[in-house]
Amino acid sequence: MTSERFTEVRGHPLFKNISDGSFEALARGAYVQNFPPHTELISEGEAADFLHIVLSGSVELFCSWESRETTMATVWPVSAFILAATIRDRPYLMSGRTLGKTRIMLVPSQDVRAVFESDSEFAKAIVAELANFYRASIKNTKNLKLRTSKERLANYLIKCSRREENCLVFELQYEKRRLASYLGMTPENLSRSFNALKPFGVQVDGQKVRLEDLEKLIAFAKPTDLIDGYE
Amino acid sequence: MTSERFTEVRGHPLFKNISDGSFEALARGAYVQNFPPHTELISEGEAADFLHIVLSGSVELFCSWESRETTMATVWPVSAFILAATIRDRPYLMSGRTLGKTRIMLVPSQDVRAVFESDSEFAKAIVAELANFYRASIKNTKNLKLRTSKERLANYLIKCSRREENCLVFELQYEKRRLASYLGMTPENLSRSFNALKPFGVQVDGQKVRLEDLEKLIAFAKPTDLIDGYE
DNA sequence: CGTCCTTTTGAACATTGTCAAACACTGTGG
DNA sequence: CCACAGTGTTTGACAATGTTCAAAAGGACG
Secondary structure (H helix, E strand, O other), X not given: OHXXXXXXXXXXXXXXXXXXXXXXXXXXXXXXXXXXXXXXXXXXXXEOOEEEEEEEOOEEEEEEEOOEEEEEEEEOOOEEEOHHHHHHOOEOOOEEEEOOOEEEEEEEHHHHHHHHHHOHHHHHHHHHHHHHHHHHHHHHHHHHHHOOHHHHHHHHHHHHHHHOOOXXXXXXXXXXXXXXXXXXXXXXXXXXXXXXXXXXXXXXXXXXXEEOOHHHHHHHHOOOHHHHOOO | OHHHOOHHHHOOOOOOOOOHHHHHHHHHOOEEEEEOOOOEEEXXXXXXXXXXXXXXXXXXXXXXXXXXXXXXXXXXXXXXXXXXXXXXXXXXXXXXXXXXXXXXXXXXXXXXXXXXXXXXXXXXXXXHHHHHHHHHHHHHHHHHHHOOHHXXXXXXXXXXXXXXXXXXEEEOXXXXXXXXXXXXXXXXXXXXXXXXXXXXXXXXXXXXEEEOOHHHHHHHHOOOHHHHOOO
């Protein structure tokens, strides 16, 4: 039974409500591959031949232009990426590389498009997923255009804390240089921004972060669901 | 015959392939309204009660946070906006105001969601639309994070020229203060950026722009479809 | 002709980026 | 176990970029 091969992804919002037949059709041409750290999986400009789904590890999505580079997002399990390029049969707009050792499920784009045409439950799930992606991207733009780098960092830290039930001590999920790039600044500037947040109770030691006065930090950062909400 | 009321939008990608019955269902509760210039149609945070479609005039989408404001996009006829909020039944992430005198078609969100559930052609059209919006937003983020303000302006001008069959003389479509905000800078900085582009053949007089050396400007701006493409 | 608004210009300032060096951390190989 | 290279982080001095404030110039419109 083919559909039992990919139980890990069956519960993902994209596949939860589709028929067994549709899932079979997707699973038939799909395969799972293991990648070592720092492997470039896709490059911007390439044809979108496969829908990628991260099963374990993580993938950094980044973009380049004229020898500059910026981190756009990090994808954690279990999530799909480059869905829009796949469904529209357009070239990737972002490149992707593994951070740690990473397991990826690859589904041929033509199969995704075929099932999209035939299974309206799948089409609906794709609409929900794309709408969420779009709204996340709009929030990101607001964050970039309306806030200074210090404010972006403060709100990022609050978001980390919220994600772990408002825990006041946590580890940064990835290197500071990547975090800096994600937040739209240089590593040097990130380092200085951390220092500038000390008066608001932000303590950093390596990857460990302690928020000693969340109230004060929130008063400074002024987070709002319209920018910082998970949806 | 209800469906003959809204012939202007029948050819829009969202509605082109849907059944007459579906179009009727959308048209039944829909209405068209005229708005004077500078009228706020929607405010971020509000419930998305209607899908908006610009029939004539134009609408500025903008966002605010802590007394700062930024222009996110301008919507021209015939285009829908805030589709993602409508379909997901979430609050608006952006506010919208008319620029000139503007005619808007308003379709109740619940009708949009109902037809989305019943008509798979409509669902497919929505997928295409959302995917395009998402990719446009990613391109916008790349533009903001990878380029300086001068480079953003140069590429914007090239895009204007391209839109009019590479015409070297054209008018800016809206005020410079809005353009500045859209490009992520202050009006003062925009003014200086225009001056800084003079060596590349950029001549500005009021709203009129002349590109006297497109080759040179392109050599400076280095446009790419992966950021500047219309799709 | 004035009034209001936008745009431009200038100067001071703030923020962010660049470059170079020091430092810390990690893992390797002797 | 230590020396060492390689990488990432922090710091300082400086440069570039972008913002703010104030004022002048230009346009639109009654």
